[in-house]
Amino acid sequence: MASATITSKGQVTIPVDVRDHLGLATGDRIEFVLNEETGRYEVVPATRSVTALKGIIRKPAKPVTIEEMNAAIAEQGGSAR
Template sequence: MASATVTSKGQVTIPVDVRNQLGLATGDRIEFILNDETGRYEVVPATRSVTALKGIIRKPAKPVSIEDMNAAIAEQGASAR
């Protein structure tokens, strides 16, 4: 069984065997998910492919032109001053 120690800063080094099994590399993110059935946290890679994002934002009812976008940006910029 792999184990690790929490530092005074709350940091933990994930053992190499665990990193390999999870497919983690330097810079990857992980998520801590509470399993309601067991009351324990699960560590899972937070890496997702771009295709997993498809459909997360629905299409606008009316297409927005580049001119409309530029006008909205200019309006926001003017109100921020």
């Protein structure tokens, strides 16, 4: 069984065999998911496909024109400065 030590900053180095098994690489994110049945946390890769994002934002009531998009971008860009 793989093990790791928590540093004083709360950081953990995930052992290479665990990273390989999960398909993790530098810069990848992970999630800690509580398994309600066992009461234990599971470490899972926090990767999602683009298709999983479908439907996360609802369609506007009316179509937005390119001119309206450009105006909104210009307005937001001007207020960010």
